[in-house]
Amino acid sequence: EPEVTQTPSHQVTQMGQEVILRCVPISNHLYFYWYRQILGQKVEFLVSFYNNEISEKSEIFDDQFSVERPDGSNFTLKIRSTKLEDSAMYFCASSEARISNEKLFFGSGTQLSVL
Amino acid sequence: DAKTTQPNSMESNEEEPVHLPCNHSTISGTDYIHWYRQLPSQGPEYVIHGLTSNVNNRMASLAIAEDRKSSTLILHRATLRDAAVYYCILRGPGAGSYQLTFGKGTKLSVIP
Numbered sequence: 319e320p321e322v323t324q325t326p327s328h329q330v331t332q333m334g335q336e337v338i339l340r341c342v343p344i345s346n347h348l349y350f351y352w353y354r355q356i357l358g359q360k361v362e363f364l365v366s367f368y369n370n371e372i373s374e375k376s377e378i379f380d381d382q383f384s385v386e387r388p389d390g391s392n393f394t395l396k397i398r399s400t401k402l403e404d405s406a407m408y409f410c411a412s413s414e415a416r417i418s419n420e421k422l423f424f425g426s427g428t429q430l431s432v433l
Numbered sequence: 434d435a436k437t438t439q440p441n442s443m444e445s446n447e448e449e450p451v452h453l454p455c456n457h458s459t460i461s462g463t464d465y466i467h468w469y470r471q472l473p474s475q476g477p478e479y480v481i482h483g484l485t486s487n488v489n490n491r492m493a494s495l496a497i498a499e500d501r502k503s504s505t506l507i508l509h510r511a512t513l514r515d516a517a518v519y520y521c522i523l524r525g526p527g528a529g530s531y532q533l534t535f536g537k538g539t540k541l542s543v544i545p
Contacts (some may be wrong), residue, residue, distance in 0.1 A: 322476075351532075353477075357510060361477060361535040362522075374532060409476045418465045419484070420524040424476030 320344045322425035324410050330431045331400055339428045341396045341410030350393045351411040351422065352379070352385065361409070367393065368416065400432045437521045442540040445511045453506040453539055455521030460501050462527035467533070468495065468506045470517040477520065477535070480506065516543045 323342045331337050343350050352364040363390050365375040367385050384396045393412075397404055411422040438456040442510040445451040457466065468480040481488055481495045483504070488495040494507040508515055524531060 328545040353533075353535075360537060361471070363532045363534065366532060411476075416531055418463065418531060419482060421467070421482065422477075424478065426474050 320423075322328065322410055322423050324408075324425035324428050326428060327426070328429045328431070329406065330350065330433065333402055333432055334399050337397050337400055339397075339408050339410075341393045341395075341425055342391050343393055343410065343412030344423055345391070346358070347410055347412035347414050347423070349373075349413045349416045350385075350387070352395045353409045353411065353424075354406040355409065355427075356403075357407045364395075376394075397430075400430075402432050405430055405432045436487065438483050439519075439521050439525060439539045441537065442542065443456060444542045444544060445508075446544050447513060448510050449528045451508040451511045451515070451541065452525055453508075453519050453521075453541065454503065455505070456503045457521070457523055458502045460523060461526060462501075464523045466495070466501075466504050467522045467524055468493070469520045469522065469533070469535075470515075471520070471538070472514075472517045477533075480519070481526075484527060511541075513545060 325340045327369045351366045353361050355361045363376050366373045382398045384393050409424050409427045409429045411424045413420045413422045463494045465482050465484050467482040469477040470480050481493050483495045496505045518538040520535050520539050
């Protein structure tokens with residue numbers, strides 16, 4: 319079965335540094351998402367992306383965050399200046415469409431630790 | 434926005450059926466009921482979804498009440514690999530968003 323792949327699986331960074339988390343969505347999918355999960359808490363929606371534009375974002379997704387599809391296969395999440403509270407598991411997801419009965423496929427996540 | 438209510442945790446014996454309940458009394462007519470699960474240290478995984486009729490797939494069955502105010506995810510024979518957090522999520526206009534909004538879910542423990 320096709321899958322969403324995320325790299326790296328673990329990322330350690332110093333506070334204030336920029337990080338880029340990478341994802342390869344399923345090849346025929348058109349909608350891409352980032353979610354995050356702080357240890358012990360709920361999975362939270364960050365942003366959705368379609369046709370090279372952000373289609374929806376949450377309050378968490380502030381000016382420190384950006385997303386990009388730099389080529390035909392990768393989808394990236396950049397955090398410009400990391401804070402301690404950005405430490406979390408970040409999940410990428412993709413779907414064929416953005417409708418109520420469409421299912422999302424999630425990657426295994428990148429564990430980001432900000433020191 | 435319509436919300437879901439699930440028990441915090443449930444236990445099941447291995448190879449026994451498991452019924453995971455979800456209440457969604459304020460669901461609107463066009464909201465789909467989705468179930469995802471999250472195994473330890475993994476990303477969420479799609480399980481099943483439905484609108485009005487009961488649904489079956491290779492992973493599970495979804496039984497939807499006639500008034501759609503509740504639903505039940507049925508795992509026919511629990512295995513140790515089914516130990517996970519199960520999320521019941523509404524998607525559609527009545528849910529306030531087309532995005533998946535995860536709650537706390539039900540943590541299922543499977544006893545060997």
